[in-house]
Amino acid sequence: MTRNPTLIVAPPALADHAARLGNLLDGLLSARTLPGEIERPERLRAAMAHGVLGGGKRLRPFLVEESAALFGATGAAILRVGAALELIHCYSLVHDDLPAMDDDDLRRGQPTVHRAFDEATAILAGDALLTLAFDLMTSEETDLPADRKLALAGGLARASGIGGMVGGQMRDLEAESAPRPLSASDVETLQSMKTGALLRYACEAGAIAAGASTDEQSRLRRIGEILGLAFQLADDLLDITSTPETAGKATGKDADANKATLPSLNGTDWTRQRLEQLVEEATGLLSPFGDKAETLVQTARFIAFRDR
């Protein structure tokens, strides 16, 4: 399989989905107080909205939606499941940007939450977004059978907690103060937790929400794992090969920070070859779904070979 530049575009459905998801999130973060709540402090609500609205590809909820669609499931409940996952992703960005963590002033060209508001507000906004994700996933308004909602909420917790995303962030912090760069194996574990766990869960969640069999859930979990690996490899490769103008963000950051990545350890040729393998593997796992999987196949290529 050779890389075909004409296919390296975002699937058209991605932008349509992002608009629908944005509307849902906007509604959830509007000022109204929900039953069971007392009052929503306006400044906290605004900080949460700042951390969630206004940008982002919404890749994780898009994977939920396209994975569910493989089994014929579409609609508002699937979008809500994706929104819960996106809230978890967004809270993690708000907390990762804090001065005690990565200390970032800008995200997507806008001031980070602790810069636009203050540090305490950013901590609380992250906490409230995390909490809102589980509210949304378990809500009566999320019209799915009770056992599926429980499986979805539990899976989200496992993917994002100490043994998943948060644990991966901890390993990343530890790597920064380690005496030498990580081995390839340690890098793989770190990334499978920090960014891989949520992407893997996104595809699995689509299958769970659609009521797919456990075998089919495992297949989607594996597809999500492959997409997660490709996502991170492509990100790390762009950091080496791209310019800030093309990437739309600073590049060369990993080398400056003496941070080990698989492309830095194994080289760019190995990385491109590995990306092609991963796309091929995902395409093979998706082949039983025929035309229904067309968008996911295109998404896999986009994730692997995007230029930003």
Next chain:
Amino acid sequence: MTRNPTLIVAPPALADHAARLGNLLDGLLSARTLPGEIERPERLRAAMAHGVLGGGKRLRPFLVEESAALFGATGAAILRVGAALELIHCYSLVHDDLPAMDDDDLRRGQPTVHRAFDEATAILAGDALLTLAFDLMTSEETDLPADRKLALAGGLARASGIGGMVGGQMRDLEAESAPRPLSASDVETLQSMKTGALLRYACEAGAIAAGASTDEQSRLRRIGEILGLAFQLADDLLDITSTPETAGKATGKDADANKATLPSLNGTDWTRQRLEQLVEEATGLLSPFGDKAETLVQTARFIAFRDR
């Protein structure tokens, strides 16, 4: 009703419950990685354990257990519901102690998590505890019907999120930088969110977990609300009337911080009278349960008239 000093002791069941809950939390925070998790970083696990284990009255899960017992429900699942609530309480303490928030170095005589570890680890430990709470509440091992677990998880999210505990913490931060002390009405709203929401939910959660009717859930919710009011009034009264030796912690903090509380606004006589009213109201609401409510009645008196 007059205050009877001989009754102002902790209910004997409180210590027994705290020991059982401690064992459960200890097991949850031991090193093993759960299915669906990748790996648990040891330093993060240790920080979580530091923030949860080793002390605390475990009042909230005790209220869950005693409220469920009113309807004849006891056992491991009820304890797990209480443990989920306690994890939320503990994460909020870890984050509240952070330098950007209350900047506390000590809690229960031990270094706070960010002092014992570091600030980034404390942020992540809080995030992971919050996440673990929802994992526990929605887990297959929590042996309750699916609809009850969903109602419990949703209720926990509403009680602890932007419209509850986290929103109350936000109001507290805003009050500190406000040009003048809050009015009594603003203090009541703040406290009903910051400390009241979880205590109210504790009693309601016991009723939900036990499968009680919605009328009975409302009754327990109201009882929890009264206990929350009494808890905060007693706390604020002790800050005025007690010595550090008796209270076991610094006193006079609210006056030093020029912080409005109901006892500081309305006086100590009003406060003692209000506490007696609240205990009487709770006792009345509990009277239909007869002997089964004896421990909760004693708990109400303990909450209102404790000396530390």
